[in-house]
Amino acid sequence: MIITPIKPELYAYATPNVAREGNVGINITAQNSAASIAIQEDIENIKKLKYQIIIVPGYTPRNVTNPESINKKAIKRLERAIKAMKRFNVPMIMVSGGNVRPPKTPKNEAYGMKQALMERFNLNESQIAMDPYARTSVTNMRNCGRFMLKHNLERALIITSFGQNFYFGAQAISTYQNASKKTLGYKVGKFRFLSLYKTRFTPSMDVLQRSDDPLDP
Numbered sequence: 001m002i003i004t005p006i007k008p009e010l011y012a013y014a015t016p017n018v019a020r021e022g023n024v025g026i027n028i029t030a031q032n033s034a035a036s037i038a039i040q041e042d043i044e045n046i047k048k049l050k051y052q053i054i055i056v057p058g059y060t061p062r063n064v065t066n067p068e069s070i071n072k073k074a075i076k077r078l079e080r081a082i083k084a085m086k087r088f089n090v091p092m093i094m095v096s097g098g099n100v101r102p103p104k105t106p107k108n109e110a111y112g113m114k115q116a117l118m119e120r121f122n123l124n125e126s127q128i129a130m131d132p133y134a135r136t137s138v139t140n141m142r143n144c145g146r147f148m149l150k151h152n153l154e155r156a157l158i159i160t161s162f163g164q165n166f167y168f169g170a171q172a173i174s175t176y177q178n179a180s181k182k183t184l185g186y187k188v189g190k191f192r193f194l195s196l197y198k199t200r201f202t203p204s205m206d207v208l209q210r211s212d213d214p215l216d217p
Contacts, residue, residue, distance in 0.1 A: 005029070005036035011146035012133065013210050013217040019098055019132035021111045026132045031114070032147075034125040035092060039151045042091065051090050051157035053129070053148065055201065056081045057140040057164065058097020058109025067105040070112035073161060075120075078113060080197050081159040082121050090157065093117060094147065096131040096140045098216060108132050133216045137164060138180050141188045143216070145203025156201040157194075168201070169193030184211060 008028045017025030039046060046052050059074040081093050095117070097109025110132040117123045131143040141158075148156060158168055167176050168191050180188050186206040191199050211217050 003037050003040045005033040006040070006150050008032060011150040012131065012143070014133045014215065018215055019108055019110075020106060021108045022106050026108060026111060028130075028132065031125075031130050031132070035127070035129040036151065038126040039092065039153070043152055046091060047152070047154075049089065049091075049155075051084075051088050051155055051200070052092075052153045053156050054081050054085055054090050054093045055141070055144045055156050055158045056093060056095050056113060057134070057137060057158070057160055058095065058100070058113060059161065060097075060101040060105075060109060062101065064101050067102065067107040068112075069107055070109075070116050074109070074113055075116060077160055077197075078116055078121065082117075084157060084159055084198065088157065092127050092129060093123070094129040094131065094144050094156075096134045096144050098133045098135050100135055110134075135213075135216045136179075136183070137167060137176065138183055138188065139213075139216050141168070141201060141203070142180075142184065142207045145189055145201075145207035148203050149205065149208065154202060156203075158191075158199045158201050159197060160199075162196050165193070165197050165199055169199035184209070 019026040056077050095110045095113035099108050110130040114130050134140040134143045189203040
């Protein structure tokens with residue numbers, strides 16, 4: 001049986017060319033094809049794993065004025081993700097982040113992280129999925145949740161920096177779920193704080209709903 005990639009329009013709702021690297025629109029079909037096929041080919045084994053995919057949100061400082069391909073804080077997140085990938089035998093990393101800062105930047109967070117994973121950490125395209133649209137921590141998880149659900153994945157390990165990890169995982173005192181309900185109208189899923197840089201994530205089926213943000217619907 002020939003396995004074909006899951007169509008991106010089933011999990012990525014933005015119009016073509018919304019996400020860009022330089023002057024070129026990011027072709028999400030081409031970027032995620034190898035990863036989509038790899039998941040489907042090994043789904044029975046992947047479903048048995050404690051963590052089926054690692055999610056790494058992008059990072060760009062709020063006060064940045066010059067576009068950069070990848071920030072050193074994002075590199076640190078990737079280093080932690082690679083260690084977790086080996087420790088827990090996770091087959092894939094998903095990077096998430098759009099063209100966020102500075103305004104109208106030609107640099108895309110997810111694209112920069114994917115390139116770093118291949119060039120610095122020697123991963124191949126079948127080990128990397130990307131969401132090049134997310135503009136907030138809320139839509140990082142929503143967009144990755146969509147990819148997960150359409151690929152029959154249930155359990156993700158989020159690897160990030162302490163501040164954001166606390167935001168995701170400390171549900172008793174964090175404002176994350178309130179932000180999710182305010183901006184989207186629902187909670188994007190369940191989170192469980194594991195350690196300083198790790199949180200477990202299970203997406204809600206609600207993430208498949210569209211929003212009205214033209215850059216990140």
